[in-house]
Structures are given as structure tokens and as C-alpha cells.
Amino acid sequence: MPTNDYVAHAVGYVDNEGPKIVTSRFSDPDSYTLDRYEATGGYNATRAVLQMNPADVHSQVRDAVLLGRGGAGFPAGVKWGFMPPIWPRYLVVNGDESEPGTYKDRLLMERDPHQLIEGCLITCYALGLNTCFLYVRGEMALAQERLARALNDAYAAGYVGRNMFGTDVGIDVVLTWGAGAYIVGEETALIESLEGNRGMPRLKPPFFPAAKGLYMKPTIVNNVETLANVPWIVLNGADAYKRYGSERSPGTRMLAISGHVNRPGVYEVEQGKVTFRELFYGDNYCQGIRDGNELKMFIPGGGSAPWFFPEQLDLPLEAADVGAAGSMLGSGAIVVMDETTDAVRACLRVVRFFARESCGKCTPCREGTNWEEKILQRIDDGYGRLEDIDLLLDIGSQISPGNYPTASFEAEGLEANPFPPKQTTICPLGPSSVAPITSAIRRFRHEFEEKIAASALTNGHHGDADHDEHPEEVSA
Amino acid sequence: MSRLSAANVLLAKEIIARYPRPKSALLPLLHLAQEQDGYVAEDAMEHIAELIGVTAAEVLGTCSFYEMFKREPVGRYMINICTNISCQLMGGEELLHHAEERLGVRPGGTTEDGMFTLEDVECIAACTEAPCLQVNYRYEYHVDNERFDELVDELARGSRHDIPRHGTLGRVRQHLDPERAAGIRAPESTGEPQWYTSRKPKEEAR
Ligand SMILES: Cc1cc2nc3c(=O)[nH]c(=O)nc-3n(C[C@H](O)[C@H](O)[C@H](O)COP(=O)(O)O)c2cc1C
Ligand code: SF4
Ligand code: FES
Numbered sequence: 001m002p003t004n005d006y007v008a009h010a011v012g013y014v015d016n017e018g019p020k021i022v023t024s025r026f027s028d029p030d031s032y033t034l035d036r037y038e039a040t041g042g043y044n045a046t047r048a049v050l051q052m053n054p055a056d057v058h059s060q061v062r063d064a065v066l067l068g069r070g071g072a073g074f075p076a077g078v079k080w081g082f083m084p085p086i087w088p089r090y091l092v093v094n095g096d097e098s099e100p101g102t103y104k105d106r107l108l109m110e111r112d113p114h115q116l117i118e119g120c121l122i123t124c125y126a127l128g129l130n131t132c133f134l135y136v137r138g139e140m141a142l143a144q145e146r147l148a149r150a151l152n153d154a155y156a157a158g159y160v161g162r163n164m165f166g167t168d169v170g171i172d173v174v175l176t177w178g179a180g181a182y183i184v185g186e187e188t189a190l191i192e193s194l195e196g197n198r199g200m201p202r203l204k205p206p207f208f209p210a211a212k213g214l215y216m217k218p219t220i221v222n223n224v225e226t227l228a229n230v231p232w233i234v235l236n237g238a239d240a241y242k243r244y245g246s247e248r249s250p251g252t253r254m255l256a257i258s259g260h261v262n263r264p265g266v267y268e269v270e271q272g273k274v275t276f277r278e279l280f281y282g283d284n285y286c287q288g289i290r291d292g293n294e295l296k297m298f299i300p301g302g303g304s305a306p307w308f309f310p311e312q313l314d315l316p317l318e319a320a321d322v323g324a325a326g327s328m329l330g331s332g333a334i335v336v337m338d339e340t341t342d343a344v345r346a347c348l349r350v351v352r353f354f355a356r357e358s359c360g361k362c363t364p365c366r367e368g369t370n371w372e373e374k375i376l377q378r379i380d381d382g383y384g385r386l387e388d389i390d391l392l393l394d395i396g397s398q399i400s401p402g403n404y405p406t407a408s409f410e411a412e413g414l415e416a417n418p419f420p421p422k423q424t425t426i427c428p429l430g431p432s433s434v435a436p437i438t439s440a441i442r443r444f445r446h447e448f449e450e451k452i453a454a455s456a457l458t459n460g461h462h463g464d465a466d467h468d469e470h471p472e473e474v475s476a
Numbered sequence: 477m478s479r480l481s482a483a484n485v486l487l488a489k490e491i492i493a494r495y496p497r498p499k500s501a502l503l504p505l506l507h508l509a510q511e512q513d514g515y516v517a518e519d520a521m522e523h524i525a526e527l528i529g530v531t532a533a534e535v536l537g538t539c540s541f542y543e544m545f546k547r548e549p550v551g552r553y554m555i556n557i558c559t560n561i562s563c564q565l566m567g568g569e570e571l572l573h574h575a576e577e578r579l580g581v582r583p584g585g586t587t588e589d590g591m592f593t594l595e596d597v598e599c600i601a602a603c604t605e606a607p608c609l610q611v612n613y614r615y616e617y618h619v620d621n622e623r624f625d626e627l628v629d630e631l632a633r634g635s636r637h638d639i640p641r642h643g644t645l646g647r648v649r650q651h652l653d654p655e656r657a658a659g660i661r662a663p664e665s666t667g668e669p670q671w672y673t674s675r676k677p678k679e680e681a682r
Contacts, residue, residue: 011617012604054675087668088496088661100560100599128672131496131661138507138544139556139600141613144646151650161656169671170658174494175650179503179542182598196502196528198541215496215663258562258603265604303561303599333603335562349564353598359541 010111012103012256014265016284019244021252022228023268026111032146034153037114043159045231049122050167057126061230063238065250069104070094070185070223071302071330073249073319080127082210083218090219091124091132092194092209093227096178096185098137100303100353101333103266104254105224109136109143112228113150117173119227121160122234124171127220131172135190138178147175182357186427187221188213189359200359201427225254225332246272248320253329255279255317259336260293261286272318276300276308279317280336293338297443301330303350304432307439343447347440348376354433364399365430371395372433379448382455389448392437399424400431479523484508487649488527494652496662498528502538506545511643515546546642551586551593553631554642555579556610557619559596562603567620571607572596574621578628591632593642614639 007013010026025031025040037043049057062077083089093116097105108116120132136144151173154160162170176194183189184199188207191214193199206212213219229251233241242250249271256266257279263286269279279285280295289295297307306327308315315321319329337346355373360366372395375388400421421431441448480488488508492501505527509520516539525532539545557575559568572583575594579587583596602608605617609624616627630636640647 011615012602053677054672055677088663088665090661097601098599101562101603102599103601103603106601128668128676129661130658130669137601138542138645139610139613141645142615145648148646148648148650152648155651155653155656158656161653162658167671168674170669172494172652172658172660174652174660176500176504177507177645178544179506180544181542193503194500195497196499196530196538198538200541217663256604258606259565264606299561335565335603337565341565346561346564349559349561353560356598 010107012266013107013111014263014267016267016269018268018270018284019252020268021232021241021244022108022112022115022225022254025115026107031111032113032150034114034150034157037112041235042114043118045235046118046121046125046159047165049125049234050165050169054126054128057122057234060234060238061123061126064233064241065238065248066226066229066233066241067249067319068223069225069229069253069332071099071304071328073329076222076226079210079222080123080220082208083127083220084211086218087129088131088217089127089129090214090217091120091127091129092187092190092214092219092221093120093132093134093224094185094187094190094221095134095136095140095143095224096182096190097140097224097331098182098185099331099333100350101256101258101299101335102302102331103256103258104332106137106140106143107254107266108224108228109140110146113143113147114154115231116147116224116228117150117154117160119230120173121164121171122230123220123222123227125169130170132174133194133214134173134175135194136175136177138180140177144175144177151175181359182353183359183427183429186429189427190221191219198359200361201429203426245270246316246318248272249318253317253332255332255334257286257334257336259298260290260338260341261288261336262290263287269317272316272321275314275316276334277313279334280313286336289336289338291338293340296337296339296341297343297439298337299333299335299350301328302333303353304328304428304435305330306435307443309443343440343444344376344380344451347436348373348380350436351376351433354429358429362425362430365425365433368395368399369430369433372437376437379451379455382451384448384452384455386449386452388452389441389445393441396434396437400434478513478517478519480509480520480527481512484512485527488524490652492528493654494657494660496660499530499534501528502530502535503542506535506539506542507645510545511645514552514641514643515549518547549586549590550642551591552641553591553611553639554593554595554613556595556597556600556613558598558600558602558606558608560599560603562599563606563608566606568607571609571619571621571624575624578625592628611636612639612642613645 030036066076067073181199184193188202189199209219245251355369423431505524521535522532525535586593
């Protein structure tokens with residue numbers, strides 16, 4: 001078992017003694033109560049904001065360059081400006097956290113619900129809207145409970161609802177939750193779900209939420225962590241915020257580092273200041289790979305992100321640098337895999353996730369992710385064929401067109417792994433399933449080939465398409 | 477089992493009132509039905525359809541999309557083992573196999589005594605504590621085979637009072653007192669809030 005100096009009541013959170021913008025209360029056992037929140041300066045930001053011009057509040061956040069923490073990293077202040085002058089308009093908080101490897105929004109909701117509520121109130125005020133829906137993932141019972149209690153307390157105290165803090169301002173925050181569907185984390189699917197429908201994404205354009213969102217009205221969808229930063233920003237100012245992190249990505253990020261490290265955990269880390277190497281090996285962070293093993297690969301930003309390898313260890317944790325290197329920081333989910341990891345099985349597991357979670361609206365994703373899973377499964381089960389490798393890449397190219405790392409492409413000097421991916425689908429879920437496949441095949445093609453060759457030996461087959469029958473046969 | 481009880485109808489009406497359109501209350505009401513009966517019964521879906529003014533088919537359409545809604549009775553305890561990547565790396569699949577043997581069911585199956593339903597699930601946002609699982613959506617971290625057996629014993633003995641039976645999620649509900657609510661804006665309403673208009677600098681006011 002790894003040794004973990006966790007904060008006992010915030011399981012997973014590791015205090016690395018760096019600056020804390022969103023995790024400042026995590027060490028208090030009663031951090032989720034209104035009393036503790038107020039004792040540590042809580043709701044002062046809202047009080048101050050209610051005296052300000054809403055447009056100035058918006059400018060503060062825009063000037064702070066608060067990048068969205070839900071995956072795409074779009075600046076919140078800019079997105080807020082996309083709403084046409086149409087009312088009513090809505091704020092929807094995305095607390096559906098379910099990207100493989102991601103663990104941060106749940107902590108923020110369980111450990112500091114009032115901070116999130118304050119972020120919602122300030123955002124509503126800045127944008128002149130008075131209804132916010134807080135959509136929590138269905139499986140997160142404790143987060144729902146803590147937020148419900150926090151909202152009841154805040155309403156009773158007169159901090160939310162009609163005549164907030166004795167002013168004429170009225171903002172409602174409504175807690176609601178999902179029922180188990182990863183795709184509902186996609187913002188337009190989240191809106192469908194909030195309208196009581198199956199959680200299937202809408203086509204963008206035209207259905208960009210800021211223009212045509214909930215009930216076809218202007219709607220801002222922001223991630224939990226994004227909004228949790230807002231109270232600090234308005235209280236301390238954009239300039240103070242920009243003193244943390246890097247110029248392009250100010251502030252901190254919550255990163256969950258899981259897998260084969262000695263001290264996995266959720267760390268609040270200044271953006272751009274730390275490299276992956278420091279994060280994995282540093283004393284303040286993960287303290288090395290387990291058993292002194294070698295690093296084989298890592299996923300830098302959730303299951304949808306293309307994989308990185310030891311040569312990318314010195315990249316800083318900065319969205320632009322990671323993007324330029326062909327992957328993404330995504331939702332702050334870093335999964336570390338050591339030399340003992342079977343690349344085919346890891347790839348299969350991530351692809352299986354997308355196959356199970358495809359909403360079924362578009363054919364390339366619905367069918368393609370299933371084929372991908374079945375083919376990977378038969379390779380792993382010992383029924384693989386040599387041409388399966390190129391078949392996987394071919395299916396991938398139909399979900400996400402581009403140049404793929406087939407042997408011939410590389411020989412022709414074509415660039416492999418298009419990123420960000422192109423898509424033949426409505427949303428990026430389908431294309432996300434291709435990232436692990438191209439990553440694994442490009443780097444570990446020999447492992448696929450060895451598995452196929454070994455299966456031919458142990459099963460008395462010949463790696464020959466005409467003879468080998470997997471129990472769950474698939475042809476594409 | 478059945479339609480919503482009288483007490484739950486009152487709750488349902490309170491929930492419907494906080495959404496701009498009744499159909500938005502559909503997921504919360506399905507959760508309410510599941511809390512009442514442990515699963516979403518057909519009669520409950522019909523009742524919900526009446527309450528929000530849609531057809532029963534629409535309710536079923538939405539209900540069947542979401543994995544957490546069970547349309548057949550399940551065990552008192554739903555044990556969901558994560559086998560996604562971070563947990564796989566730390567032994568999640570081995571844990572699942574152990575659970576299958578211990579409970580004598582495959583994922584999706586329920587033990588004969590109706591106590592346990594086993595599921596293998598996708599990432600449950602506890603990846604740093606792998607391998608992990610949820611019992612009725614309450615977490616258990618770093619679960620090895622021994623710990624799993626202990627857990628099953630605890631549950632079978634009824635000594636886990638912290639875990640309610642299947643269907644109950646958060647045990648605190650939001651109560652939106654109409655006296656205190658600002659008033660949910662229906663999409664048909666127009667115009668910016670009064671407080672917003674009065675606080676904008678004059679030159680920006682339309
Ligand atoms: C398949 C898919 C799943 C997503 N899941 C989540 C999620 O669980 N949580 C989240 O905040 N954003 C998720 N997103 C991103 C949202 O669509 C949206 O961009 C985000 O909530 C915007 O918030 P932000 O600008 O504050 O980051 C997902 C996107 C896709 C395509
Ligand atoms: S890409 Fe997949 S998940 Fe996204 S809309 Fe299409 S079918 Fe649904
Ligand atoms: S991978 Fe198991 S909890 Fe995230």
C-alpha cells in the first residue's frame with residue numbers, strides 16, 4: 001500500500017504546501033458547514049460584489065484569464081460575453097465529473113459546497129441572471145447531501161434567493177442530479193438531461209449553449225472547479241490571481257494523479273510552474289513510481305487524451321505546451337503507468353469505456369466504438385489477427401478523419417495522431433476513443449504483434465483471418 | 477409496487493415547482509420513485525407522466541437512458557466495482573473476479589437472498605484511491621479481497637447503518653421555501669431582472 005499523508009476527511013487530497021486558491025479549507029474537518037465557511041471569510045466576496053457594477057465583476061474574471069477546468073480550457077470571462085442580450089438566461093453548473101481519472105469536482109462539492117455556491121451567485125450577478133442549476137453527477141450521494149444542506153443553510157441565512165443580503169438582488173440556485181451517463185457531462189447533453197430528456201448531445205453549431213441553451217435560451221455552462229475560483233478572484237482581484245501560475249494559464253489547477261505512483265492524490269498545483277517529472281518524482285508530489293519501476297506511459301488529461309511517454313516528462317503542466325505536444329491537460333486527470341503495464345489491455349479498457357458510454361446518436365461512434373472494443377478484446381483474448389491492427393486504425397479514421405500511424409503512412413512521412421481530432425460525429429466522445437488506440441499502436445505496435453503471434457502459437461491458430469473464430473465474431 | 481405515495485406526491489409537486497418547465501423535474505422524480513420502491517416501477521412511471529404532463533412512453537424513454545434507474549427490483553445493496561483505467565492498474569478487475577466468486581453472481585446479477593446486486597462500473601471519481609467501489613453510492617477505498625469479504629459480512633449483518641437501502645441518494649433534500657425564493661424564470665418570461673437594469677451604468681442601459 002502506498003503511504004499517503006492524506007487529510008483524513010478529504011480522502012485523496014494531498015496538501016503539498018503550495019498556494020491554495022480552491023482547496024484552502026480542505027484541511028478543516030467541518031469545512032462544508034456554513035459556520036466554518038463564514039469563519040474563514042466566506043460570503044465576503046458576494047457581499048462586496050453586490051455593491052459593484054455587474055459589468056465590472058465580469059471584467060475582473062475576464063482579466064484574470066480564468067480558463068475553464070472542465071476539459072476544453074476556454075476562458076470563462078470570454079464565454080460569458082457570448083450571450084446575446086436576451087432574457088431569461090440561465091447558468092448551469094457542470095458537476096457531472098466522470099472522465100476516467102478525474103477526481104476534483106467531487107472533492108470541491110463535498111468539502112467546500114459554499115465556495116461553489118458563492119461562485120454561482122457571483123457569476124449570476126455578473127451576467128444579470130437569476131436562475132442557476134447545479135447539476136451533480138448521480139452517483140455522488142455525499143456531494144448531493146452536502147450541497148443540499150449548504151443551500152438550505154444559505155437560503156435560511158438570506159444569502160441566496162429573494163433579497164440577498166438585504167439588497168434587491170434575487171438569485172435562485174437549484175440543486176439537481178443525473179442518473180449515470182458519462183455523456184451528460186457534455187454541455188449540450190447536460191442541457192437535454194436538465195430538460196428531462198435522454199442525455200444526447202446537440203449539434204454545435206447552431207446549439208452553442210451561450211446562444212441557444214436550456215429551453216433554447218442563452219445559457220452558460222461552467223465546470224465546478226471553474227466557478228470555485230470565482231470568489232477568490234473577485235475578492236483578491238485579477239492581478240493577484242495572475243501572480244499565480246503562468247502568463248497564459250494563471251492560477252492553479254486541481255490535478256488527480258492516479259496509477260503507479262508512490263503517493264497518488266489530488267494536488268492543487270500552480271499552472272505552468274511544475275513539470276510532469278517533478279509531479280511524478282518530486283518529494284512534495286507523487287514521490288516516484290512504485291517499486292522504483294520505470295515509467296512506461298501516462299495519460300496527461302483524462303481518458304480522452306492521447307498518451308504521453310517518458311520523453312514528454314519535462315513538459316510543464318500548461319495547457320498550451322501540452323496541446324502543442326499533441327495531447328491535452330483536459331480535466332486534470334493524470335494516469336501513470338509503469339513498465340509492468342500491458343499496453344493492449346490498458347488501451348482496451350479505455351476504449352471499452354467509450355463503447356459503453358456512447359449515447360448512440362451517431363453511427364460512426366455507436367458502431368465504431370463497439371467494433372474497436374471487440375477487436376481489442378479478441379486480441380487480448382488470444383484470437384487476434386495481424387490485420388486487426390490496421391483495421392483498428394481504419395475504423396478510427398472513420399470516426400476521426402486524419403492521418404493514422406499505419407506502417408505505410410509513417411513510411412510516407414505523414415504526420416500521425418491528428419490533434420485536436422477531427423470528427424464525423426456530433427460530439428467529441430467518438431473521436432476520444434481513437435486517442436488511446438493511435439497512442440498505443442504507434443508506440444507499442446510490437447506488443448500488439450507479439451500478442452497476436454503468441455495467440456497463434458498457444459491456440460494453434462495462424463493469425464489467419466479465414467481460420468480464427470473468436471466467440472464474439474466481428475467483421476467490419 | 478406502485479404509484480407515488482401521498483407524501484411523495486407532495487414532494488413531487490414541490491420539486492416540479494422549482495423548474496421552469498415540468499418535464500425538467502423528470503430525473504428528480506424518477507429518483508424519488510426509486511427511493512420509494514428501490515427501483516422504478518412501471519406504475520410509478522405512469523404516475524410521474526401524469527404529474528408532469530407527458531406520456532408514459534416519454535418517461536420510459538428518458539428513464540431507460542440512464543444506468544442508475546433500475547426498472548426491475550435489485551438487491552438491497554448495489555455493489556459497484558470500478559474497473560476503469562486507474563482502478564484496473566491497481567487491481568480492480570481482480571477485485572471484480574473475487575466479488576463474482578464471493579457473491580456467486582456475474583455483473584448485473586442479484587444474489588438469491590436479494591441482498592446484493594453486483595455491477596462493474598466506469599470511473600467513479602476516486603481514482604487516487606484505487607481499487608475502489610461504491611455500495612449504494614457510498615464509497616469504499618483501497619479495497620482488497622479481504623476487505624471486500626469483511627464489507628459483505630458487515631452489510632449482511634446489517635451493521636452498516638451509514639448505508640441506506642438502494643434508491644436513497646443524498647439524505648438531505650433541498651427545500652426551496654417559496655417565501656425565500658427569488659422566483660424561477662420561465663423561458664416564456666422576458667426582460668432582464670430589475671436589479672440588473674438598475675445597477676448597470678446608464679450608458680450601457682438599453
Ligand atoms: C464527452 C464529454 C464529456 C464531458 N464531461 C464533462 C464533465 O464531466 N465535467 C465538465 O465540467 N465538463 C465536461 N465536458 C466539457 C463540457 O462540455 C463543457 O465544455 C464544460 O463543462 C464547460 O465548462 P468550463 O468552460 O468551465 O470548463 C465534457 C465534454 C465532452 C465532449
Ligand atoms: S459522438 Fe458518440 S456520444 Fe457523441 S453524440 Fe455521437 S454517438 Fe453520442
Ligand atoms: S478509475 Fe476507478 S475511480 Fe476513477
